[in-house]
Amino acid sequence: MTDRLLTERPSDALAVTPVFTGETSTLDGAAAAWAKAHGFTGSAGAVLLLPGEDGTPAGALLGLGARREALPARSMLAGALAGVLPEGDWVLEAGEALDPDLTALAFLNGGYRFERYRAAPGVNAAGRLFVAGADAGRAAEAARATTLVRDLVNTPTSDLGPAGIEAAIRALGAEFGAQVSATIGDDLLGANLPMIHAVGRASAEAPRLVDLTWGEEAAPRVTLVGKGVAFDTGGLDIKPASGMLLMKKDMGGAANVLGLARLVMAHRLPVRLRVLVPAVENAISGNAFRPGDVLHSRKGKTVEIGNTDAEGRLILADALALGDEEAPQILIDMATLTGAARVALGPDLPPFYTDDETFASALADAARAQHDPLWRMPLWAPYKANLASKIADTNNVTTDGMAGSVTAALFLQGFVEKAASWTHLDVYGWRPKAGPTGPVGGEAQGIRALFSVMASRYGG
Template sequence: MTSLPLSANRAALLDQQAADSRPIWLVTPETLANGQFPQTVLNWAAANAYKGKAGQLLTLANEQGQISGALFGIEPADKDKSSEGRLIGGKLARLLPAGNWHIEGKADHAELFAVSFLLGGYQFNRYKKDASAEEQGSVSLYISGLSDLAETRRLADASAMTRDLINTPTSDMGPDALELAARNLATAYGAKFTAVIGDDLLKQNFPMIHAVGRASDTAPRLIDFTWGKDSDPKVTLVGKGVCFDTGGLDIKAASGMLLMKKDMGGAANVLGLARMIMDAKLPVRLRVLIPAVENSISGNAFRPSDILTSREGQTVEIGNTDAEGRLVLADALTLADEENPDLIIDMATLTGAARVALGPDLPPFYSHDEAFAAKVAEQAAAQSDPLWRMPLWAPYEAKLASKVADINNVTTDGFAGSVTAALFLSRFVKNAKVWGHFDIYGWTPVEKSAATVGGAAQGIRALYQVIKQRYV
């Protein structure tokens, strides 16, 4: 088995303006109408019915008929507070003709514009026979005023890795391949890597990870790597690595399985966030824990009404085998909590209820810590990386009661499914100073400015900034 390379990116950022660079003027309908453009440009815009609306590109030609520049519509300054408005540069990456370009003048939110440009150029084409034909040539852009180009590339590269992992089908991204991807990342940054595989999970007391994954032909495992100085604050990332979810014996409908390759989206996003942290050399002792399993069906699959004993010692009645993510996370969170870390962040494609409440583009997060939650909300807005706090509403924990065990893995009424899943997980975090749970979707169902349809990096740019500010 070999590590898969990153998919292609049509877009690149330049450290300095190229000699043959062509200008791009960022316009709005107002500035196009009132700006100091030559009459020939205005005539060409009128001939093409170009109004300078956000996301619209118009190429300009010289007297020889060669492309000499472009107009690109952005949101007016008083209307660009939305994520789409400030990430509009992603569209530019897909619309520009190949070659070297530069932004003429100053771009508002230059760092976000640059990140979005790289994010928008991402192409998952490794399974295309003739991928080069779709790449349309590469586009390089120079943007003046960027404070840290290495940081911009860091965020984009980590997000691309996350999207690659999610987009790759389970035939090439099962628990063993996810382990390899994590191992290669750990090795690249000098982290210490271990994995507990198969029946060793029972010997080392990870019974719920084993129970969920034992029905697959590929053995379940717990991926574990650490990086940084032991004397630095402990930051632990836990990611749900369910590489495919049939639902188990409570089997999903066929339509419900179509996107289940993305059920390891939590693990993919955690690895992307870990890459940012290690690449930036943040002063933390980082630990990454990923329970990697397939929730499959066979004669030894765990069953509804089974009672599992968790690593922490609590017994869990199985009300539904399709609520498996919280089971594997519980064992991993218990291990993370045993170190008394300063911060635990878990990420998981955990509940459909989160999508019913907030849709696919706005992941909910949960935390008891007010200061941490406020910083997450602040950076989600600042980085145009949407997240929305939801309540850990304690009275709903009673809905998880079991008559025969300490807790059930689901409720019986179906209400507040994302909240009750978070409450389930909270029972396994007792010692960490701060804990945050992020119930992400991990997928872009409709093309956006900085994202084509497919695997999504959600929340990790915001979380990176939170961690950076907390410990630097």
């Protein structure tokens, strides 16, 4: 896929001309007439091929929408070119209308297709694009990270259960010379990871904690924790059939931290990276954990189970407690954790939670600059009381059903103590509507913004 982005300007490339809405009159006479004849007005993401005298393409127009749209957002519209430009070499002069790097990334991401299970892959446009001023190598690495996330989320659980998640982590580790280990099945109990064991023990595939480390031992410690629920039935508090249709994506947090880890390692950030992924299937059998059970945690806290469908926070709690013991400078967890986050902000805008004001400000700025949307939500301390249990240190859910994403974040915060900075992202991990930068399916969210903050801090 990344070979469609050219690193050198071809001498005979055809031009892609960006056009704002209502400004087709600025084109030369033939192009303006062709645009008018075909109803091309420069609307956002519209692409129109221009014909040459012999009927072959002579150029293309890319609609940028209104000038008032932010530069990063309109730069992503270049993804629409990937599905339209026919075979051959093309060049796009970004100028002041587009951000070159985001334009190049959008083009690569727009060409993504998941065709692993198709006997006859679809016929896709094959044009190659040179974006003037872009760092093609950097764009390609960002696209590879996005592709990794999308491929993992799109793969069904029949081919990506807990063992498959471990295999994916080992493959990534081998690519960059990282060390990878796994604690599996009943060994989780001996390793004091009891909640990961409890959530995953009902599955035919053993639960596990996969641990990747990379970088110099003395470098600043950055630890990433990803929710790796390969499939979520809801457990004994079973989901309806409609609620299970997309549950192959419940490992979207793990997929996203692997995408972020790939960026860190590919750019060789001078950090000591650790990735912790509790990989489980929340299944139903005779030994499934039950509503009303009290689980012991690595942190020492006891957790009453108010609902077995709030399992992601349980496995994250043990993994966070483990990662926190090293007192990393940055501790980040990513999880497809709550439907409440989608009710509040929709599928495209994941909330993040942190009490580190400096990190929050930097992340918000990076999310805007990278067009990698994130929105800060509050760790509203008074809501902690709603997680109270009459028989244990805490409950895994509230009884009133309110502020579900906030209270889930507060639950996780209770398992972090030593890290200098902790941030929780409640991602959706899925694109419900096709757009210029990708089809319906698994999606990377927040990883480019997070990497931008890390690169600024650590000099990558």
